[in-house]
Amino acid sequence: MPTLLARLVLVVGFCLATVGSAGFAEPVEDGAWGLLIAGLAATVAGGLALRALQRRRIAAGAAGGGLAPAGLAAALTEIQREVQSLAAAAAGLGPAELAARIDPILSGPCFELGSRNEAYARLLGAEAFARVWSGFAVAERLLARAWSMATDGFPEEARAELPRAEEAISAACREAAALAAPTGS
Incomplete structure (x- = not known):
């Protein structure tokens, strides 16, 4: 009203x-x-x-638990686990399987987190948001590149993007964990 x-x-x-x-x-x-x-x-x-x-x-x-730095850290950690699992299994996957493993990461947790970027920007402030979100955005872009390369029939190039995506999402996780850590008074 x-x-x-x-x-x-x-x-x-x-x-x-x-x-x-x-x-x-x-x-x-x-x-x-x-x-x-x-x-x-x-x-x-x-x-x-x-x-x-x-x-x-x-x-x-x-x-109310809808948005908080700890929730952001948890969402990024979930994406990190999925990217690490994918990177570990990527060598044994063909192009179709690789694309099929990347797709649910992009359309699931990455999409859900990415759709709340404006709310997190307001919650965290510009500087803290940029520190966290830059790693997430790079990882998401690299996963999308890997998916595209895999669907185009270039699995080696797709696999080469996965360690870089893992590194970027790990950096985002570290930044988010620092924000979520309780501060001593």
Whole structure:
């Protein structure tokens, strides 16, 4: 309900500002300034309210276990285990099997984690997010390259990407673990 109200204030403010600005012909109509100022104020108020509500939802999700540095570390560790398992078994896999093993990693835990990147960016802040996410993004890209190479019939090239993906996801895990570690007071 608060989100609906904030959106309504935003839309009404925009409409008022539009009607007010339409009154600035020669001569300026009575009330044009008032409508424009009221509309701009309502638009800003609605936008700020939406932003505050969004931050509150993110904070509630983090406090309720929806998002937390420890959850990020756990998700990255799951991906790391799957990449390590894949890298260990890759030598004995043909191109089709290799692609079939990579696909569920990309479409499962990588997709789920990647779809929450904006929420984690807000939760962690830009600097901490960049430290963690750069490793994840590199690993995801390398896995996608390996999948593409395997499906194109180049399994050796695909296998060569896996240690690099493992290294990148391990770096992301280390950064996430450092964020999730309790700090001494």
